[in-house]
Amino acid sequence: MLRLKHILSTLLMVIVLLAAACSKSVEGESKKWAANQTTVTTLAAQYPGFKDAIEARKQRAQKLFDEAANLDGEQKIEKLSSANTTLMQGFVGDLNRIDSKLKKLRESRVEAASQAGDKSSRLGAKVAAQDAQKTVERVEKLLKTGAKDEASADAILKKANSDIKTAQAAVDKVMAVDKKKQDQKAADKKAATDTKAKEKADADAKTAPWTCEYCKGSNPHTENKCTSCGAPRPKAAK
Ligand SMILES: [Zn+2]
Numbered sequence: 001m002l003r004l005k006h007i008l009s010t011l012l013m014v015i016v017l018l019a020a021a022c023s024k025s026v027e028g029e030s031k032k033w034a035a036n037q038t039t040v041t042t043l044a045a046q047y048p049g050f051k052d053a054i055e056a057r058k059q060r061a062q063k064l065f066d067e068a069a070n071l072d073g074e075q076k077i078e079k080l081s082s083a084n085t086t087l088m089q090g091f092v093g094d095l096n097r098i099d100s101k102l103k104k105l106r107e108s109r110v111e112a113a114s115q116a117g118d119k120s121s122r123l124g125a126k127v128a129a130q131d132a133q134k135t136v137e138r139v140e141k142l143l144k145t146g147a148k149d150e151a152s153a154d155a156i157l158k159k160a161n162s163d164i165k166t167a168q169a170a171v172d173k174v175m176a177v178d179k180k181k182q183d184q185k186a187a188d189k190k191a192a193t194d195t196k197a198k199e200k201a202d203a204d205a206k207t208a209p210w211t212c213e214y215c216k217g218s219n220p221h222t223e224n225k226c227t228s229c230g231a232p233r234p235k236a237a238k
Contacts, residue, residue, distance in 0.1 A: 029080035033065060036087050043095050049146015050095065053153035061087035091150065094157035095143075101164050102139060105132050108171045112178075121178040128170045135167035210234070 044054045064083035068076050088096070109132040112125040139160045147153035209218045210233055217228035224233045 025077045026080065029077060029084060032084050033080065033087075036084055039096060040087060040092060043092065047095055047143055047146060049144055050091070050153055051146070053147050053150050054092065056150050057087065057092055091147075091153035091157040094161055098139070098143070098157070098160060098164070101161070101168070102136055105136060105164055105168050105171070108168065108175070109133065109136075112171050112175050115175060115178055118181065121174070121181060124174045124177065125171075128167075128174045132167045132171050135163050139164060 040054060040058060044051050047054075061083050064079060064086055068079035068083065071079055109129045113122075113129050115125075142156055142160050147156050207221050209220055210223075211218055212226040212229060212231055213234050214231040215226060215229040217226055219227050219233070225231065226233070
């Protein structure tokens with residue numbers, strides 16, 4: 001009897017947990033939907049050239065979201081999730097991320113120019129920085145112009161992303177080469193300092209007093225016999 005009670009209570013707990021997991025996922029996807037709606041509205045305001053393409057996308061996603069209302073459980077979750085994915089995929093997600101990519105490119109450009117150590121690094125940084133600047137301007141123009149539909153918006157954002165990636169890689173490379181050069185310079189300097197220190201230590205060792213291994217008396221380096229007991233200077237100390 002006790003055993004049955006235990007099994008029943010465990011079963012009940014599993015059902016409650018499962019239900020909680022389901023409702024949580026529907027809730028999660030719904031929250032995500034609300035947040036995505038805000039993001040998309042912001043993007044439409046920020047990039048008016050893409051307004052029509054964004055509107056078309058919103059309608060497509062909204063249709064999926066509405067269909068979810070007639071579903072339950074896993075099917076509902078899946079439909080809501082697909083509404084979210086549809087809304088944010090392709091150019092919409094790209095638009096959402098492109099601002100920070102452009103910001104990073106602008107910052108790297110300045111960083112590369114200011115960090116470049118020697119003449120050839122500065123020249124490389126200058127070329128990469130000019131290229132990055134051109135890319136930023138080109139992408140900003142593309143973003144301003146916008147696109148009439150989803151397909152051209154996807155294509156434009158894909159091209160813009162690829163251009164940013166190329167320019168970013170060029171600037172990163174200049175910075176990496178420059179860093180390598182500066183690291184090498186620092187390593188060379190350290191090696192030179194170490195060599196000098198070793199030479200000094202060797203010279204000091206030659207003029208250092210030696211200790212007699214019999215009476216432990218200290219003797220100047222010029223003596224070959226102990227001044228206290230007359231024992232010969234040990235060979236290793238010569
Ligand atoms: Zn001695």
